Amino acid sequence: MFFKKYHIVIFKDRDGNHRHLRLRGWFGVFLVLLFIAMSGVNIYLFKFYHANQTLNAELDNAQKTIEEQERQLVSLNSKIRLVYDDIARVQQFDSKLRVMLNIDKDPIEINEPGTDNNNSPTNMNFLQLHRQELMTRKMHLFLNLLNNDIRLEEVKQQELVKILRNNKELLVSTPSIWPAEGTLTSGFGMRGSPFTGTQTMHKGLDISNRPGTPIYAPAKGTVTFSQYDGAYGNTLIIDHGNSLSTRYSHMLRAAAKEGQTVQRGEVIGYIGNSGRSTGPHLHYEVRIGGVPVNPMRYILN
Missing domain, CATH: 1.20.5 (Single alpha-helices involved in coiled-coils or other helix-helix interfaces)
Incomplete structure (x- = not known):
């Protein structure tokens, strides 16, 4: 076939x-x-x-599921970072308050976002991660470190509350607010003199504003000096106790008298241009035992 x-x-x-x-x-x-x-x-x-x-x-x-999970992880990371930043601000406030009240001998070291702590989650650039598994592992590390920071801060705050309860008068008498509203035109430390151009030590803060702007007591204290003081012009000094005092210069005029007890937030004078001055401003000093220190250590607001 x-x-x-x-x-x-x-x-x-x-x-x-x-x-x-x-x-x-x-x-x-x-x-x-x-x-x-x-x-x-x-x-x-x-x-x-x-x-x-x-x-x-x-x-x-x-x-699509992986991309959605990655978006959720990135969003969660952003929220955790906000919480971490809030904790860092609380830690800074805690440290500053301890220094102000002389509770700790030295300021507490704080790892702020962006510092060189190799184990800190703030060094993790989560937005550049391309692998979900790696992102998840780092997120868990972030949460663990954050949890440790929270527990540590809780212990420190409990300790601080106990100290403040036993030192209420110290807290009331310690400067903690800006003495006046305005623009900070010169800080504490070495600077070029506006009159001679040479490097000189600036012993306080210069806060510029219109003449007549109120000046407030940063804490409870007794006015020990309220007179014209040469190049410093109209000057007022408050003794807060514990060898701590504050000085206010170039005022238009004082609103408190020598021997008067003032409270935090009470008007004690007005910004002016008296003495040797380049314009209306307040020269504000904080002194411990007569030695000028950086007033920014005593400003919380």
Whole structure:
């Protein structure tokens, strides 16, 4: 059967033109097998295409899920960073208050965001992470360190509350607010003199504002000096006890008299331009045992 010859005659038109094909039997078998093979290949390709489409859809969904989780992690990181910053501010306030009240011998060292503490989560640039697993691990580290900071700060605050309860008068008599509103034009430390240009020690803060702007007592105390003092002009000094005093110079005039007890927030004078001055401002000093110290250590607001 496979070796028989088959003749196929194909007539093309009415004139009798035709084409004569001679085929062996095995060729038909070959065509059948070829058809079966092609059908099998088509079925396989169809199934493969369908499976591939399903897999692509699953991969797309997985990628969207990962991206959404990464967005949530980044958002959570931002919120945690805000909490961490709040804790850092509380730590700074705590440290400053301890220095003001002379509770600790030295200021407490605080790892602020951006410092060189290699183990601090603040060194982790989460926004540049590309792997979710790495981001998650670092997030857990961040939370652990944050939790440790919270527990430590809680202990410190409990200790501070006990100290303040036993030293209420010390707290009331310790300067803690700005003495006047205005612009800080010169800080504490070495600076070029506005009169000679040479480097001189500036013993306080200069706060510039309009003449007549009120000056407030930063804490409870007794006025021990309220007179004109040469280059410092109209000057007032408050003794807060514990060797701590504050000085106010270049005033327009004083609003408190020598021997008067003043309270925190009470008006004691007005900004002016008296004495040797380049313009209306308040020169504010804080002294311990007569030695000028940086007034910024005694400003909490």
